[in-house]
Each structure stands twice: as C-alpha cells, then as structure tokens.
Amino acid sequence: MSMTDQAAFEPACPLPAFEKNTVQLAHGGGGRLMRELIQEIFVRAFDNPLLATMHDGATWHVERGTLAFTTDSYVVRPLFFPGGDIGSLAVYGTVNDLAMCGATPLYLSAGFILEEGLSLDVLRQVVESMAGAARAAGVSIVTGDTKVVDRGKGDSIFINTTGIGVVPSGTHISPCLVRPGDVIVLSGDVGAHGVAVLSVREGLSFAGDIHSDSAPLHEVIGDLIAQGIEIHCLRDLTRGGLAAALNEIAGSAGVGMTIEEANIPVLEPVRGACELLGLDPLYVANEGRFVALMPASQVEAALAVMRRHAVAGRAVRIGVVTDRRSPPVVLQTVVGTNRIVDLLSGEQLPRIC
C-alpha cells in the first residue's frame, strides 16, 4: 500500500481553529478541529459525568419501569427572540414533549447542523443557553453530534434534541383515554411565542414588548401526577397552536369538543399584534402552554395544583369533550355564535420553532 505522507493532507500552514472565529467545514471532519470545538464549546458547557466519557454513546443503569422517548428538530428564525433563543427552546421543547407523556425528563442528546461561516461567538451563546436551560429543567445533555454543511446549504444553526424520561409507575396518559364529559383545562394565555418570534423577524415596532412563553412544563405536570390527579391526556400547544392540539386529540380519541372563547386568555399586546398581522391566536404556536383533559371531578384540584406554578398561574377551564362529530372542535364565541375550529391545511408562521 502506498501511503502518501500525512503532511500532504494538511494545509501548508493550518489556520488555528478559533483564529477566524467562525465555523469551518473542517470543524465537522472528525479531526483535531472537531475535537477542539467539542471540548471547548460543548463539553465545557454541558459538563456532566456521562458526557465526559466521550464514547460513541452514553450508557446508564435503569430500574424496571416505563421510559418515554421523543425527538424534535429546531429551526427557528431569528436565533434569538424576546424570552428565549434556539438553545433554550431546543431543551424546553423536548423536555415538554416528555412531560406530555407524563414522564420525568432525564437525558437529552443534542445534534447540531452548523453552516460554514457561523460565528463561534453565536454558537457559544446558543450552547450556553442550552446548558442553562438543561440545568433549569434538571436534565443532562449526555451525548451529541456536530455536522457542518457548506455555506448556503444550511441556515446558521439547526439543533435536534432527543429526550428520554421515566414515567412514574401507574401513570397512563393517552388521547385514547379521553371520554365525552371530560373537561379541557388550558394552562395559560396563548399566542405569545409565535407573535414574539414574528415581531422580531419582521422588525415590527412592538418587537420586544411581547415575550415568548417558552418554559419547561415538567414540574407542574410532575406535581399534578404526584398529587394523584387523574389526567386522561396532556398536549403542549406548539405548531398549529391550541386549535391543532385539540383537533389532534379529538381525532385520536374519536370525540368532539366545545370550547368557550370567553375563557381562553390572550394577553392584550398579543391580541393587538394578532389583529394587526391577521393571525388567529388559537392557531399561533406556544412553547410553554398545554392542555390537560380530565374527568370533571378532578378539575378543581387540578386547577389548584397548576396555579401553584408560575408557568400555569392562569390555568382555566376552557371547554368540554362531547360525543364524536365532524368537524370535531367548535368554539362558542363571545358574541354567542358557534365557529368551527378546524385544522388549517398549512402554516400561519413558518420556522417558529
């Protein structure tokens, strides 16, 4: 075998990794630059014993039980918005998906797709935000991956987080359990996340006045479960907003739903921005709001628990589950008419998460 000398594969005068202070294709190449990037930025920020083993994957011991597993990629633009950024969103979004399974979040993986030329300072800021969000949510980022794509073939940073959690023994939460007569409880005001992101993206004058609701929801869910509240189904109100979440649950459960407009909280600035932009807050993505569906007997106790947590301080009863009908979700408006709340075909707000 004719092995060319290794020096032939190195640039005559290699640039130090951080001198140019941007991400290079070489940062994704499996060589020294990638190792430096991982050590200097990721491992330093996410520091924990499982990650430190630097193996191909993380391993840990489990006791007998039920695990939950969920994945989400984050492509939000801009990367930073009032109330959050792509890093904290990538942690809280996946933590929340685990919480909606009734699970206590344990571990996250983090997969980065970086565009050549991305500022390393921006990357550091995003990674620090992820690390802070992981600490706040009590999860560890235990394994990761970094790919670099050429300039113009990505959009600065995409992040995938995949989460593992443990479902407490005896907890069973599923749309299949939803029954006519169940009550629909909403954890707080809707629409703020989508409007906050859009306002910055479009450079609107109220940009900065409206903050994303992005927040981890596992503590309030954990508390509901710990207090023995019987919950049939949980769903966070991300893409497609409250409208999409209720339509999906109704579709899975084979039921109808009636909700009351007067009971659905929307903050004044969000309502104003939605009118200006021609958006319906029922369809706008949230990142820290959820619905809980439960037997009527559980509602008072559930509201009391939820209101103990800042993220659900404005929890309210917004409607009831009915027999199956098509289309399934109907809104009783403040003026006394009925309006169908259908699933939209598409998207009001692209790249909102």
Added chain:
Amino acid sequence: MSMTDQAAFEPACPLPAFEKNTVQLAHGGGGRLMRELIQEIFVRAFDNPLLATMHDGATWHVERGTLAFTTDSYVVRPLFFPGGDIGSLAVYGTVNDLAMCGATPLYLSAGFILEEGLSLDVLRQVVESMAGAARAAGVSIVTGDTKVVDRGKGDSIFINTTGIGVVPSGTHISPCLVRPGDVIVLSGDVGAHGVAVLSVREGLSFAGDIHSDSAPLHEVIGDLIAQGIEIHCLRDLTRGGLAAALNEIAGSAGVGMTIEEANIPVLEPVRGACELLGLDPLYVANEGRFVALMPASQVEAALAVMRRHAVAGRAVRIGVVTDRRSPPVVLQTVVGTNRIVDLLSGEQLPRIC
C-alpha cells in the same frame, strides 16, 4: 376576543398536498398537510405499534438493566451513492454507534429537516430505504419530527437519528479498559465508503465501481459478546477513518499504538482511487467497519467469530497497544519505516455522512 373567521387563514383554493409533488413550507406547519405527510410517508413506511400511538413521544416498559443512547445527524451528499443512501446510512450509522457501546439496538427516533421544494418522490425513496434498513437491523423507528425550511436554507434532506439500546448484563466496553499489550483487530477493508460517495459527487469515471461499506454491525458485535469474548473497546471508523478512531482511543486510554501497514486491507479500486485523489485510506470514512481492542488471549476466538459474519469476513489483527507516547499512533510501513498517524486538523472529505 375578536376571532377572525378561520377561512381567512386558508388560501381561497388550497392546493392538495401532493398535487405539486414537492415539499411545501406548509408541510412543517402543524396542520393538515403535515399530518398527511406524516401518515402517507412516514407512518406507512415505519409502521410499528409504538409509532402508531402518534403521541408526543413513544413509551415502553423496561426491565432493570443498562441502556445506551446515541445521536447522529446525516448530511451526506449526494443523497444516493453506490451501496447506500442517506436513509440507510442514518439507520445503520446510529445502530453501529449503539453496537460500539456493546448494546443491542432497540428503538430509533427520526428527525427530518426538509428543504422547501424537495421532491416527495425522493423523500419517499429515502424513507423507504430507512424503513428497509430498520427491518434489516431489527430496530423500530418509534417517534419522529419533521421541519421544513425555506428554499436555499437547507439542502434537500438532513436526517437526525437517535438510538436506544440495551447493554447485556456484565458487558463493559470502554476505552478506559484498553491496556498496553492489547491487540487491535480491524473488521475489514477500509476507505470504500468515502471513496464511493466522493466518486459520485465528483462524477469520476470509476463512480459505481466502488461500493460503500455501509452496513449494520450489531450482529457481529452481539455475537462476540454472546460468545464471551473479552473486549476492551470497540469503535466504528466513521469521520476521520481508522486514523481518527485509533487516535481517539489512544487519547482516552492514555496509551500508544503500533499498527502494520501490510495488515490493513484496502481494496484495489479504492487504493487506486485514493492515489488518484490524493487521499490516504487510513483517514477516509467508513460506515461498516470497526476496530476491536482486546487482550491477546482473545484474538483467535474473536477472529473466528467475526469471520462468520459477512460484514467482518476479512477481520485481521493490525497492531498492538503500547505504553503511552506522543504522538500515540505509529504505522510500520511496508517499506520498513515508521510513520506517525496523527489526527488531521480538518477534513479530507466534507459531508461524507
């Protein structure tokens, strides 16, 4: 609250999802188009009971034991190459990372970042390939996510897969266990994957003659473990190739390594292509090759087991672990000289996986 009529958010005459036969931003919007895309393409291909629950995440029961968890994003170009495609690569790559932890792969998540305008036929082909690879590897794709980015902000398809596996009781595989005197066994010829991808990308005349080695490795690893072979460390030879893998292990274990050029198999066409392209096969990415480091007493039995499996049919002893030295990895060349096999600073071949 003034709710604009829902019809205001729908195009006057919405296009059926698949009429235009390309991915639209609306496919990522949480609405009907996204649900159709998921049902028609993903759920149909990945069909399994956990995925069918269509919850925010998958849940399942585990017995007491050790789990492994690993993530990888795939950005390879072109999407299709001799011997594989981004879909099968995304399954086998993550299956192999689990196998390198000594784990039996169980479940994968799949996160897609699609570029607006992507052909749905291409997406279907990639998803079918993933489904076939998952069946071949005995894993289920149990949860997923789809995001769509605007045209020019992605590159047709990026895929993240994150995997969970179970490590058999009593199995402990880690670079920390590697000791001077251990033998380095290589599972087969190196360099074919990187050269196969590059040849198609560059339109070289031998494109199609060289096939990627992309393959699942969990069966041969499972067999080694089941036969009670004592293995200290396993590593698949992806980005950075054999050279990067050995340097990483040597760095983690605090040891040196001496490998013999004459023992490292490189297929003739791969060797020729590498010479033409100025590549060193030791640094070229593989997707179905690994090294196993073990006490000398285990080598004969290990080789016998490995050679029973087509993916490791050419398994050979390529070197030994020595005391720590710097730089750690030295190649004894066929002409009798010693050459340092250092970690490259960057990348020979961008976007190879």
